Amino acid sequence: MTIRAATGALFWISGASILYLALAPGSLSFSLGNDTVDHTLAFIVLPLLAALAWPMVNHLTLWLALAVFGGSLELLQGGMAFGRDAAWTDWAVDLAAAAAMLVALRIMRRSRKPDVTAP
Structure with a gap:
C-alpha cells in the first residue's frame, strides 16, 4: 500500500469517525471538552x-466538499x-479551520518549489 493510499484510507476512516462522533448521543460520543x-x-x-x-485536487474544490460535509452534519x-x-x-x-x-x-507547497530565477 502506498503512502497516498494509506492517507486516503485514513481520511475516510477519520471522516466516518467524525460523522459518528457528531451524530452519536452525547453519552456515546467523545469530546475534548469544548465544541x-x-x-x-x-x-x-x-x-x-x-x-x-x-x-492534485484543487483546494477550493476540497474546501467546498468539506463545507458540504460540515453543513450536512449540522x-x-x-x-x-x-x-x-x-x-x-x-x-x-x-469552514474557518478547513x-x-x-x-x-498552499504556503508550504509554494515555499518548497525551487526558485528557477535564482543564479
Missing part, C-alpha cells in the same frame, strides 16, 4: 489528510431528537 476545539481539530485533520492523499444534528442540535457557529468554525489548513498547505 469549538472538537470542530477545529476535525476540520484541520480532514483537509490535511485529503491534500496528502490527493495532492443539518443532521438539527433533526435529531436526542441531545444534539444544530449550531451554525460550529459550521463557521469548520480554510486555514488549506492556506497553510
